[in-house]
Amino acid sequence: MAKVSMTVNGKTVTREVEGRTLLSTFLREDLGLTGTHIGCDTSQCGACTVHVDGQQVKGCTVFALDVDGADIRTIEGMANKDGSLSVIQQAFQDHHGLQCGFCTPGMVMAAASLLAVNPKPTEAEIRHHLEGNLCRCTGYHNIVKAVMAASGQDVGSIAAE
Incomplete structure (x- = not known):
């Protein structure tokens, strides 16, 4: 020990x-x-x-x-000091970036890491950064959308899958 x-x-x-x-x-x-x-x-x-x-x-x-x-x-x-959801967590909730929720903590942490160094990533950059995080439920579409929304970008440009 x-x-x-x-x-x-x-x-x-x-x-x-x-x-x-x-x-x-x-x-x-x-x-x-x-x-x-x-x-x-x-x-x-x-x-x-x-x-x-x-x-x-x-x-x-x-x-x-x-x-x-x-x-x-x-x-x-990750939550705000008052206990409310962070911008990233709120974006995951608002854009349905989760289903079973098992991968969600890792996805949120990965998204926070990306946004810390690249505050306005493209869809391709988000997908590339999240390659090391697996989700078996969502197909990643809404996760990418959530990260885009958390960065303050328009999510309307993300094509529906």
């Missing part, structure tokens, strides 16, 4: 973990932040996407000890 400390959604946490504990497992089991989903444990689906020091990371690919001292943001940290 080893001690790990990090800031998660603005709060400093310190815990004892085994060296093999994945960040996604640490967030879910040690901190109770179950919004970070575990879908495949092989970095294929993106459901466990979080931000580590502002960078998009799949939580199942990183050991908790490797992010000692880091600033972690999970889906639970």
